Amino acid sequence: AKSEGKNNFQFYRDDLNVKAHDRLLLENRIRSAIEEEYFQLYYQPQVDVRTGELVGLEALIRWIDPEKGVIPPIEFIPLAEDTGMIGKIGDWVIAKACEELKAMHAQGLPNVKVAVNVSPYQFKHGAHLCEVIESSLKKYDLSSEYLSLELTESILIEDIEETILSLNKLKGLNITLAIDDFGTGYSSLSYLKSFPIDVLKIDQTFIRDILSDESDKAIVTAIIAMADQLGLDVLAEGVETQAHNDFLIEKGCHYAQGYFYCKPKPLDELVEFWLAR
Numbered sequence: 001a002k003s004e005g006k007n008n009f010q011f012y013r014d015d016l017n018v019k020a021h022d023r024l025l026l027e028n029r030i031r032s033a034i035e036e037e038y039f040q041l042y043y044q045p046q047v048d049v050r051t052g053e054l055v056g057l058e059a060l061i062r063w064i065d066p067e068k069g070v071i072p073p074i075e076f077i078p079l080a081e082d083t084g085m086i087g088k089i090g091d092w093v094i095a096k097a098c099e100e101l102k103a104m105h106a107q108g109l110p111n112v113k114v115a116v117n118v119s120p121y122q123f124k125h126g127a128h129l130c131e132v133i134e135s136s137l138k139k140y141d142l143s144s145e146y147l148s149l150e151l152t153e154s155i156l157i158e159d160i161e162e163t164i165l166s167l168n169k170l171k172g173l174n175i176t177l178a179i180d181d182f183g184t185g186y187s188s189l190s191y192l193k194s195f196p197i198d199v200l201k202i203d204q205t206f207i208r209d210i211l212s213d214e215s216d217k218a219i220v221t222a223i224i225a226m227a228d229q230l231g232l233d234v235l236a237e238g239v240e241t242q243a244h245n246d247f248l249i250e251k252g253c254h255y256a257q258g259y260f261y262c263k264p265k266p267l268d269e270l271v272e273f274w275l276a277r
């Protein structure tokens, strides 16, 4: 039994070494992807459910590796966040989103906003974040009303006083602030009214089974009603079917986003798809 325990330990330790090694490899690959700018933004429409009008485009990053092809964010954003590399990636995303939104306005999608995901690391470095936003808007001659930031609920719970100060600074730039993945974190509902936010994005896990799951139905109905009471816009993500969409319209949800409307696509494809619809 004793030697078996030792073997298990040996196995466990080797496994950890492999993981540490893989992590280091990935970290180096991300670092060179940043230098080479091997990233691309895909865009997914955010739509007014009643009119079908395009109101926004969420920018979703992809890593385009010359050998491995398109790598989704789940495979590199967490490590980029842990190592702080997300700082540079996030700066690139903001500037690129502004540049490409300007192009999309010119290509026939006027008056549309771009929504950018902001990570906890970026939110913690708020002064830098504000500078990058201001300089990007200026560089591409975009009005601040065209930029929206998506912040996950977990960002907002750490130090409430500090969070309110940071949010007020961002809101002072006159941009739109949305809470992403709403309902999955533990943010206290009572703080919602002290946060200068504009939009609640209902997490897609609540939408998926909304026609069959009674608790999902209740949660989504309650979030829409609460948003309404607080004067916030509400956007449902992961809308995949007509039935999802019909349910949301019936409950008074304002905006939706999901495969039912359009999958995330690179700029040119998105513009072409949306204009030909």
Ligand code: C2E
Binding pocket: 044, 059, 060, 061, 072, 073, 074, 077, 086, 090, 093, 117, 118, 119, 150, 180, 181, 204, 237, 238, 239, 240, 257, 258, 259, 260, 264
């Ligand atoms: P998120 O912000 O919650 O983005 C929504 C995710 O759901 C996207 O995955 C999108 O492609 C996917 N999605 C959209 N519609 C549907 C649908 O109808 N059904 C289903 N099943 N999925 C749908 P994606 O692009 O892989 O992004 C995953 C996550 O990576 C994002 O979740 C966001 O947290 C993060 N992310 C993406 N781009 C960035 C970025 O530029 N910066 C940071 N910090 N995070 C990013």
Ligand code: CA
Binding pocket: 058, 117, 150, 180
């Ligand atoms: Ca998002």
Ligand code: CA
Binding pocket: 180, 181, 201, 203, 204, 237
């Ligand atoms: Ca989300």
Ligand code: CA
Binding pocket: 181
């Ligand atoms: Ca998410």
